[in-house]
Amino acid sequence: xxxxxxxxxxxxxxxxxxxxxxxxxxxxxxxxxxxxxxxxxxxxxxxxxxxxxxxxxxxxxxxxxxxxxxxxxxxxxxxxxxxxxxxxxxxxxxxxxxxxxxxxxxxxxxxxxxxxxxxxxxxxxxxxxxxxxxxxxxxxxxxxxxxxxxxxxxxxxxxxxxxxxxxxxxxxxxxxxxxxxxxxxxxxxxxxxxxxxxxxxxxxxxxxxxxxxxxxxxxxxxxxxxxxxxxxxxxxxxxxxxxxxxxxxxxxxxxxxxxxxxxxxxxxxxxxxxxxxxxxxxxxxxxxxxxxxxxxxxxxxxxxxxxxxxxxxxxxxxxxxxxxxxxxxxxxxxxxxxxxxxxxxxxxxxxxxxxxxxxxxxxxxxxxxxxxxxxx
Amino acid sequence: xxxxxxxxxxxxxxxxxxxxxxxxxxxxxxxxxxxxxxxxxxxxxxxxxxxxxxxxxxxxxxxxxxxxxxxxxxxxxxxxxxxxxxxxxxxxxxxxxxxxxxxxxxxxxxxxxxxxxxxxxxxxxxxxxxxxxxxxxxxxxxxxxxxxxxxxxxxxxxxxxxxxxxxxxxxxxxxxxxxxxxxxxxxxxxxxxxxxxxxxxxxxxxxxxxxxxxxxxxxxxxxxxxxxxxxxxxxxxxxxxxxxxxxxxxxxxxxxxxxxxxxxxxxxxxxxxxxxxxxxxxxxxxxxxxxx
Numbered sequence: 001x002x003x004x005x006x007x008x009x010x011x012x013x014x015x016x017x018x019x020x021x022x023x024x025x026x027x028x029x030x031x032x033x034x035x036x037x038x039x040x041x042x043x044x045x046x047x048x049x050x051x052x053x054x055x056x057x058x059x060x061x062x063x064x065x066x067x068x069x070x071x072x073x074x075x076x077x078x079x080x081x082x083x084x085x086x087x088x089x090x091x092x093x094x095x096x097x098x099x100x101x102x103x104x105x106x107x108x109x110x111x112x113x114x115x116x117x118x119x120x121x122x123x124x125x126x127x128x129x130x131x132x133x134x135x136x137x138x139x140x141x142x143x144x145x146x147x148x149x150x151x152x153x154x155x156x157x158x159x160x161x162x163x164x165x166x167x168x169x170x171x172x173x174x175x176x177x178x179x180x181x182x183x184x185x186x187x188x189x190x191x192x193x194x195x196x197x198x199x200x201x202x203x204x205x206x207x208x209x210x211x212x213x214x215x216x217x218x219x220x221x222x223x224x225x226x227x228x229x230x231x232x233x234x235x236x237x238x239x240x241x242x243x244x245x246x247x248x249x250x251x252x253x254x255x256x257x258x259x260x261x262x263x264x265x266x267x268x269x270x271x272x273x274x275x276x277x278x279x280x281x282x283x284x285x286x287x288x289x290x291x292x293x294x295x296x297x298x299x300x301x302x303x304x305x306x307x308x309x310x311x312x313x314x315x316x317x318x319x320x321x322x323x324x325x326x327x328x329x330x331x332x333x334x335x336x337x338x339x340x341x342x343x344x345x346x347x348x349x350x351x352x353x354x355x356x357x358x359x360x361x362x363x364x365x366x367x368x369x370x371x372x373x374x375x376x
Numbered sequence: 377x378x379x380x381x382x383x384x385x386x387x388x389x390x391x392x393x394x395x396x397x398x399x400x401x402x403x404x405x406x407x408x409x410x411x412x413x414x415x416x417x418x419x420x421x422x423x424x425x426x427x428x429x430x431x432x433x434x435x436x437x438x439x440x441x442x443x444x445x446x447x448x449x450x451x452x453x454x455x456x457x458x459x460x461x462x463x464x465x466x467x468x469x470x471x472x473x474x475x476x477x478x479x480x481x482x483x484x485x486x487x488x489x490x491x492x493x494x495x496x497x498x499x500x501x502x503x504x505x506x507x508x509x510x511x512x513x514x515x516x517x518x519x520x521x522x523x524x525x526x527x528x529x530x531x532x533x534x535x536x537x538x539x540x541x542x543x544x545x546x547x548x549x550x551x552x553x554x555x556x557x558x559x560x561x562x563x564x565x566x567x568x569x570x571x572x573x574x575x576x577x578x579x580x581x582x583x584x585x586x587x588x589x590x591x592x593x594x595x596x597x598x599x600x601x602x603x604x605x606x607x608x609x610x611x612x613x614x615x616x617x618x619x620x621x622x623x624x625x626x627x628x629x630x631x632x633x634x635x636x637x638x639x640x641x642x643x644x645x646x647x648x649x650x651x652x653x654x655x656x657x658x659x660x661x662x663x664x665x666x667x668x
Contacts, residue, residue: 041492173638200637205597207587210384211632211640218377231494231589238588242514243380244507265496265589 029071030327032317033091034101035084035112038076045306046104049126050074051299052310053101055291060318066327070318077103077112084108088115088123098329099124099317101310106130113140122333126313127306129255131180134354139333141354143313145278147181147255149359152188154276155225157364157375158252159192164223166195167252168216170209170236171227173201181227181254189225197221204232209239217245223274224249229256234265241269250274258305263370273367279308279345280363280374288344312343379511381633382626387517389625390524391583395598396605396617397531398575404612405548405568408462408471411479412453413576414599418486418592420446420577421584428498435585439523443577450573451566453478462565486592494589520582527578528618531571535614544568548612604644608651610658620659623647 034053037046053072061069073095075087084103091097092115100123103112109128116123117137125133125142133142158164167189171182189196197219200212213236216224224240226233237251250272251257258275281292281302291311295303303311320339324331340349346361365372395417402410424442427433433441457478461470506513535541543564546554555561576595583598584590605624609616624644632640651659 174641200632202637203641207583207589207594208384208388210388211381211629212637214377214380214384215633231591234494235587235589242512244512261493265494267496 027068029069030065030321031071031073031095031097032099032101033073033075033088033095033097035075035077035087035091035103035108036101037079037104038074040078040080042079042104045127046077046079046102048304048306049102049104049310051295052126052303052307053314055295055298055307056311056314056318060314065318065321066325070321072101073097077108079105079108081108081111084112085115088112092116092119092121097121098327099321099332101126101313101317103128106133109133109140109142110136113137116140120333121329122336124313124317124336126309130177131183138354139329141336141350143316143348143356144309145356145359145362148184148187149356150276150278150362151181151184151254152191153359153362154252154274154364155185155188155192155194158223158250158274159194161375162223162250164194164250164252166197166221167223167225168197168219168221169199169225169227170212170216171199171201172204172229172232174203174205175228178204178227178229178254178256181256185225185227185254202228202232204229206232207235209236210243213239213243213245217243221249223252225252226257227254230259230261230265233257234262234270237262237266237269237273247272258365258372260371263367263372267370270367270370274375275365275372276362277305277365277372278361278363279305280365280372282374283344283363285344287342291344308344312341312345312348315343316341316348379509381629383511383513383517385626385629386622387520387586387625388629389622390520391579391586391621392601392605392625393618393621394524394527394575394582395579396602396609396621397528397614398572398579399599399602400606400609400612400614400617401531401568401575402572403606404614405544406454406458406565407468407551408458409468409475410454410458410471410572411475411599412450412457412482413572414595414602415479415482415486416446416450416573416576417580417583417595417598418483418590419449419595420580421590421594422486422490422592423577424581425495425497425584425590439578439581442581443574446577446580447570447574450576451569454569455566483592483596490592492592494591497585497588497590514586516582516585520586523578523582527575531575531614540564540567601644604648608644608648608659610660613658613660616658616660 036049037043038050057070057072073091075091077084077087088100091100100116100121102125103109104127106128109125113123113136117139120139122139122141125144127144128142129144129146134140169185172178198216202209202212226236233253253273253275258277262273263270292303295307316339319341320332320335321327323335323339337350347358349357351357364375366375399413402408402413420442423445424438427438427441457474458471461474535545543559546559547564551561605620606617609620627643627647628640631643
């Protein structure tokens with residue numbers, strides 16, 4: 001133990017320094033906090049989100065909010081719940097931010113969300129899709145579409161456009177994310193009247209899927225619905241092809257398979273795979289064109305969905321602070337519930353329980369030649 | 377359908393058997409529970425991948441080259457880690473602890489260096505699938521069955537009919553007596569390490585090719601399965617490891633196919649418990665004294 005007193009002292013000193021600095025400036029900015037994964041193995045998500053925020057911030061600050069510039073104070077969570085929790089304490093307690101963005105992972109939100117809620121500071125997750133996020137409390141918001149909004153759109157499209165009537169389902173039974181994804185799929189399949197011929201499980205560490213797929217082959221499904229991460233999903237695609245299951249039998253994946261890595265690992269065996277996404281780089285509309293163009297100009301790379309969600313969220317938050325008329329947490333919380341915004345993900349507003357209200361922006365993607373494209 | 381499932385099961389079982397062979401040989405002759413063995417599985421797959429992608433070699437060169445490289449690595453690691461505890465006649469527990477530490481270090485280093493992402497073997501290796509009366513084999517599955525059969529036969533022949541084989545069996549039975557009879561213990565130990573590393577690496581390359589994915593921690597899941605197989609077959613029993621490997625592969629596949637896929641993970645260990653109740657020294661374990 002470093003000692004609670006030691007931490008208090010450090011935080012106190014850091015707080016004094018910051019206060020001094022912020023009082024030194026003439027036009028005092030409004031600082032909001034952001035907790036993202038900026039280092040470690042999952043930093044690609046947090047870094048993409050930060051890029052989205054920063055690009056939007058430049059644009060917001062052309063006019064500013066309430067006559068002051070907006071500023072983001074970043075804290076690195078490194079993908080660690082404890083660190084996310086401490087970051088929330090630091091940002092709320094000593095930097096006195098009126099709003100928090102992030103954290104990156106749902107698990108981190110379950111650690112940091114209760115603190116923000118207890119201190120009555122709104123916290124807005126841009127990438128937290130798990131069930132139960134906004135149940136943490138009245139101050140917890142999310143702009144990321146939960147899987148329960150995305151998966152039904154994909155399955156409905158498969159049924160209506162591609163004539164999928166009976167499916168086999170496979171999910172990783174030893175993983176909570178995959179299991180929650182499977183629960184969403186099961187309900188959606190029932191609601192849409194798509195018949196489930198069999199439900200097979202596997203372990204995320206498995207590399208052999210031949211037993212389950214041979215069984216599925218004998219049942220002749222129109223498609224195979226898979227809830228898992230990329231590695232196992234790609235393994236299933238490769239095994240499906242080598243067992244001679246027709247390429248017409250598509251894999252339909254949850255959020256876990258919405259990654260270009262699927263095509264990199266499984267190659268041609270991934271062709272035809274369907275996933276849903278709240279956003280896609282080649283989506284054609286003026287707002288998205290502008291976002292993609294400016295993102296490429298600033299960072300010399302393509303944005304991903306995490307950057308897009310962050311980009312929209314920052315505009316939404318700026319709009320809410322303008323609506324609140326003051327940078328006070330409670331006023332901002334009320335304003336967030338009333339704010340509507342139309343961005344690169346389509347129309348956005350919050351439901352009364354602080355989830356995204358509209359899933360009409362969901363896009364169905366199809367894997368072709370190792371890359372996702374919008375399904376025609 | 378049943379025929380296809382049996383093929384699936386035998387192919388999985390053959391990779392288990394191949395992997396377990398080296399593991400059980402190490403235990404039987406070297407008297408160590410060497411957990412770095414799982415790392416040889418991963419290392420073999422990575423080295424073969426490197427030879428094929430960066431070196432541009434064909435599978436037929438890359439597979440034996442990777443196996444020989446890992447064999448040499450296995451000798452070096454064995455000398456480095458276990459010479460001291462062998463000299464002091466330390467217990468099997470001490471070798472377990474030493475190699476556990478070494479394995480964790482090796483996996484971490486490999487992950488730090490290569491990343492945890494899954495990598496793919498070059499596309500189109502060994503041709504496409506072919507069918508025999510509705511049952512499909514891929515090229516690589518035939519290679520797995522062929523290589524395993526060849527290696528098992530080779531190992532049996534080595535142990536049974538060569539002077540080296542007699543020396544290995546003598547060491548397994550009683551290392552002090554063998555030393556007194558003039559057998560070069562250090563050299564024989566090194567050869568057994570080499571052969572074990574070679575077997576582990578071969579299994580790694582074949583599994584990596586079959587499922588088209590190579591990843592630093594792939595050996596860690598395999599070693600658990602390997603433990604179940606060698607205990608089931610009788611610790612140190614080469615014939616038992618082969619039979620138990622194929623048995624576990626078939627059992628897992630048939631349970632997933634005809635009972636429930638959720639039971640698949642548990643079934644190998646369930647079989648292990650049941651067999652140990654009835655035969656505490658494994659399916660083929662004769663007695664404590666005779667091994668290898």
